[in-house]
Amino acid sequence: MxxxxxxxxxxxxxxxxxxxxxxxxxxxxxxxxxxxxxxxxxxxxxxxxxxxxxxxxxxxxxxxxxxxxxxxxxxxxxxxxxxxxxxxxxxxxxxxxxxxxxxxxxxxxxxxxxxxxxxxxxxxxxxxxxxxxxxxxxxxxxxxxxxxxxxxxxxxxxxxxxxxxxxxxxxxxxxxxxxxxxxxxxxxxxxxxxxxxxxxxxxxxxxxxxxxxxxxxxxxxxxxxxxxxxxxxxxxxxxxxxxxxxxxxxxxxxxxxxxxxxxxxxxxxxxxxxxxSGPLSGYISSFRIYTGQDKGDTPVSSKVVIDLMRAAGLLGKGYEVHTDNWYTSPCLFHYLPSRWVSSVSTVRVDRKCMPRDLQLKARGDVNCRSTKTGMMCLQWGPSQCCSRVTRARWS
CATH class of the missing domain: 1.20.1250.20 (MFS general substrate transporter like domains)
Structure with missing residues (x-):
């Protein structure tokens, strides 16, 4: 019951x-x-x-x-x-x-x-x-x-x-x-x-x-x-x-x-x-999705750098930008000095537009190449091969 x-x-x-x-x-x-x-x-x-x-x-x-x-x-x-x-x-x-x-x-x-x-x-x-x-x-x-x-x-x-x-x-x-x-x-x-x-x-x-x-x-x-x-x-x-x-x-x-x-x-x-709090606070005004479908001459990674610097107002003010391998490209380093920006970065030798004859023969060697436009690529090998590309802005 x-x-x-x-x-x-x-x-x-x-x-x-x-x-x-x-x-x-x-x-x-x-x-x-x-x-x-x-x-x-x-x-x-x-x-x-x-x-x-x-x-x-x-x-x-x-x-x-x-x-x-x-x-x-x-x-x-x-x-x-x-x-x-x-x-x-x-x-x-x-x-x-x-x-x-x-x-x-x-x-x-x-x-x-x-x-x-x-x-x-x-x-x-x-x-x-x-x-x-x-x-x-x-x-x-x-x-x-x-x-x-x-x-x-x-x-x-x-x-x-x-x-x-x-x-x-x-x-x-x-x-x-x-x-x-x-x-x-x-x-x-x-x-x-x-x-x-x-x-x-x-x-x-x-x-x-x-x-x-x-x-x-x-x-x-x-x-x-x-x-x-x-x-x-x-x-x-x-x-x-x-x-x-x-x-x-x-x-x-x-x-x-x-x-x-x-x-x-x-x-x-x-x-x-x-x-x-300011015109940019609270609502989004600088956001971009990179789909990777752009087949232009400029890599998507370089576009990211340019877009960020433009949104932050850093172009044309004499700054120096440092990037790692993924964001680096010769195309980017040709573009930045024209906007009064110096650039220094590490880069892979097999990156597009890099000099193909830039090769080290022995450990401890140093090799470099430069272009008429002022871009220099330096490679050295203390323990493993490292490459760096740099270009100064116009004076």
Whole structure:
């Protein structure tokens, strides 16, 4: 008899457990907003590589011309480094305004209404960026995308925590940050294969379209409905999320609208600190994926060095760069002095364009070769063969 009673109690407890399927579906719908935000954050990185103005090339007899991948595309809009910084950072300015807007719209439009409304500035922003003809259109588009970023960063976590049951609330809440990262990765991966920054806009805007389609079918937050005195609608919404077999009466009776003011203040302060930390802080503006598919004269490893030095503003200032074997190439060492950079590096003898007659005959020997352009390669063998290539900048 005792076993039967315990079994019966177990069935009752199992019957009272909330269903999870509808909650996971709603979390996926809200998390697509986070992915849309992530794609907006990550977009500036691959776009910057195409938008940045390219430095002039030196075609004198003493240097080789810059590789084709460094040539300026006259048919595309180009930005100066400072303009590019503001293009990347203007997203956070829009996010600051978005947090303020979200604080009011959460309790007027509701959670679902605010999510749908946030897509208006997002799509307008992508349209402005895609059809941009000047820096003003680019920055305005980024600010509009940032407006959606600020709204989404407040409304989606709020919505998820209000409908989620206690046993999976933590797991569903963590999905927001996860999908932001996925969105950034999404922009990076497609940025590596989509050459045009305008077409990349379309790829990123697709995520917003999916977010819209999913958000249409989600239920409004029960907490918001209760705050507006709509108890019957709130019970129907809660029953949808918990399943028909779950008793929702205790949860509805004790439900109160959680204070969103604290989250609102934290998001606003975060955006303020981000903006005043500098135009490059918080959002990515210099990230490049090297696929190794470029068949040009300049090795991918050398492009990494040039891109990093350009992003850091080190070209043309008389610095000296030291690299190891993987990053070294004669092509790189011909290019750097034309940008007023000295270079010293170790290198393998069988590297492309290295002199083939540079061979040691005995241990302890030293051998060297030099070119008319001032590049010298030195090889010595104290215990094992070592090679070094160097070239000084022009004086």
């Amino acid at each position: 005792v076993e039967i009673q315990m079994s019966t109690l177990g069935l009752v407890d199992e019957w009272k457990k909330p269903a999870h399927g509808t909650q996971y579906l709603a979390a996926l719908s809200a998390s697509m907003g986070a992915m849309a935000v992530g794609s907006a954050i990550g977009y500036s990185s691959p776009a910057s590589a195409a938008l940045l103005s390219k430095p002039p090339t030196n075609t004198s007899d003493n240097t080789t011309s810059a590789p084709e991948w460094l040539a300026e595309n006259d048919h595309q809009l180009s930005l100066t480094p400072m303009e590019n910084n503001w293009f990347a950072a203007s997203l956070s300015a829009g996010a600051l305004v978005g947090c303020v807007v979200a604080g009011f719209s959460l309790n007027t439009l509701g959670r679902k209404g605010t999510m749908l409304a946030s897509l208006v500035p997002l799509m307008l922003g992508w349209a402005l960026i895609g059809f941009a003809q000047n820096i003003g259109m680019l920055v305005t588009g980024r600010v509009l995308c940032g407006l959606c970023t600020g709204i989404t960063s407040l409304v989606c976590p709020t919505y998820t925590t209000e409908y989620a049951s206690k046993d999976i609330r933590g797991a569903l809440g963590s999905g927001f940050q996860l999908f932001i990262t996925i969105g950034i990765l999404y922009a990076y991966l497609f940025g590596a294969v989509v050459e045009s920054w305008r077409w990349l806009v379309l790829v990123c805007a697709v995520v917003g379209g999916i977010y819209f389609l999913l958000a249409i079918f989600i239920k409004e937050s029960p907490t918001f409905l209760l705050s507006k005195g709509k108890e019957e609608e709130a019970r129907a919404s809660m029953q949808y999320f918990r399943g028909t077999a779950c008793d929702i009466s205790p949860e509805v009776d004790t439900a109160n609208s959680p204070g969103t003011f604290a989250a609102y203040v934290c998001m606003c302060l975060g955006c303020i600190f981000n903006i005043f």
